Each structure stands twice: as structure tokens, then as C-alpha cells.
Amino acid sequence: MTSKTHWEAVYETKAPDAVSWYAPHLTKSLQYISSAVTGNDAAIIDVGGGESTLVDDLMKAGYRDVTVLDLSAKAISVAKERLGEAAGSVKWMCGDILDTELSSDLYDVWHDRAVFHFLITDQLRTRYIAQMLKFLRPGGYAIVGTFGPEGPPKCSGLEVARYSASELHGTLGKSFELIDSTTEVHRTPWGATQQFVYCLCRRR
Numbered sequence: 319m320t321s322k323t324h325w326e327a328v329y330e331t332k333a334p335d336a337v338s339w340y341a342p343h344l345t346k347s348l349q350y351i352s353s354a355v356t357g358n359d360a361a362i363i364d365v366g367g368g369e370s371t372l373v374d375d376l377m378k379a380g381y382r383d384v385t386v387l388d389l390s391a392k393a394i395s396v397a398k399e400r401l402g403e404a405a406g407s408v409k410w411m412c413g414d415i416l417d418t419e420l421s422s423d424l425y426d427v428w429h430d431r432a433v434f435h436f437l438i439t440d441q442l443r444t445r446y447i448a449q450m451l452k453f454l455r456p457g458g459y460a461i462v463g464t465f466g467p468e469g470p471p472k473c474s475g476l477e478v479a480r481y482s483a484s485e486l487h488g489t490l491g492k493s494f495e496l497i498d499s500t501t502e503v504h505r506t507p508w509g510a511t512q513q514f515v516y517c518l519c520r521r522r
Contacts, residue, residue, distance in 0.1 A: 325388075325389050326391065329368070339432050339473070347372055347463070350461045350498070354520075361383040362376065362384050362427040365428065365433055367388055369396045373408055377404050377407065377408070385411060385425075424454065429461045430463065431514075434446065434479075461518050464515055466501055467515075468480075496519055498518040501513065
């Protein structure tokens with residue numbers, strides 16, 4: 319089963335609020351985005367945004383240049399339907415972040431909650447970071463959230479990598495300056511808890 323087939327099956331069979339990573343609002347992500355950029359013209363990409371409500375809150379906050387990328391066409395269609403007319407103001411991309419040509423313009427903010435921890439080999443991580451360096455402008459900000467050291471070893475049946483803040487920043491590499499980090503306990507829709515780590519980094 320390919321990654322795309324796996325994730326299409328997940329989103330075809332589960333409601334948006336029935337997956338472990340669901341949250342009504344990505345509060346920490348929103349705080350980091352608002353602290354990283356001023357004004358509403360910043361170019362923001364949500365990598366693996368899928369059915370996430372981050373795009374809803376970004377639109378409500380007045381951001382005008384938002385891109386959502388996900389491997390699953392089903393997840394994107396769910397988000398579009400939820401947003402209604404506002405979906406027309408969002409740039410939607412269905413593809414694999416490891417090899418998708420994103421845009422001729424560079425992004426000011428690269429947001430990823432829970433994609434990076436699925437990259438469990440050095441080769442995959444190297445390809446991902448190469449994409450970040452290609453499409454995030456110098457001086458731009460990367461907000462990356464993964465499972466923390468006490469997080470689950472698997473998600474959606476797939477193995478994951480777990481990171482402390484220093485490990486996550488170290489993996490992203492010397493091209494990124496760590497600005498802030500947070501450890502958060504996420505509560506799943508069925509009441510279980512998962513440790514997440516977020517890093518806010520600035521591309522040098």
C-alpha cells in the first residue's frame with residue numbers, strides 16, 4: 319500500500335473528528351504564526367493540512383495568502399466543503415511534500431503538524447528538509463510539530479519518529495535557528511493523551 323492509498327483510506331473511512339490528531343483549533347500553531355509574521359499578506363503553507371481547521375482560523379484572522387497541501391484528495395475536499403465560499407480564497411494542492419513543486423514564490427511560514435514524524439529514515443528527512451530550503455524564504459519561519467519523546471510509537475498504524483525539541487531542531491539542521499519550543503499534551507477525541515513537541519525556527 320502506498321502512502322497516498324493509506325491516507326485516502328483513512329480519510330474515506332473516518333470522520334474528521336474521529337482521528338487521533340483532531341483538534342478544534344491549533345492554538346499553539348496560531349500563536350506561533352501570529353508571532354512570526356506581521357500583517358496579513360504573509361505567504362503561509364500548511365503541509366499535510368488535510369482536514370485540519372488551521373486554514374479556517376487563518377482565513378478568519380484575515381490572512382490572504384494561504385496554501386494547504388495534503389497527500390489525500392479526500393481530506394482536501396472535506397476542508398473545502400467545510401469552508402464553503404471561503405475555500406475559493408485558499409490555494410489547494412494535492413501531492414507528496416517530498417517531491418511536489420510548490421510555487422515560484424517563496425513562503426514566509428512553513429507549518430507542519432504531524433507530517434515530519436512519519437519520516438522515519440534519514441533519506442526521507444533529507445528530502446523533506448531540501449523542500450523546506452527550496453521553498454521557504456531566507457528569514458522565513460518553520461513551525462514543525464511532532465510526537466514528543468513520550469508520544470506514541472505509532473499513529474494510524476504507521477511507525478513514527480519521536481523528538482525532543484533539541485532533537486527536532488538538530489534534525490532540521492544548521493540552516494534553522496531555534497526561536498522557541500513547546501511541549502503540549504494533546505487529548506484525542508476518545509480521551510487518550512499524546513505528547514507533542516513544537517519548534518518555531520527561523521531560516522538563517
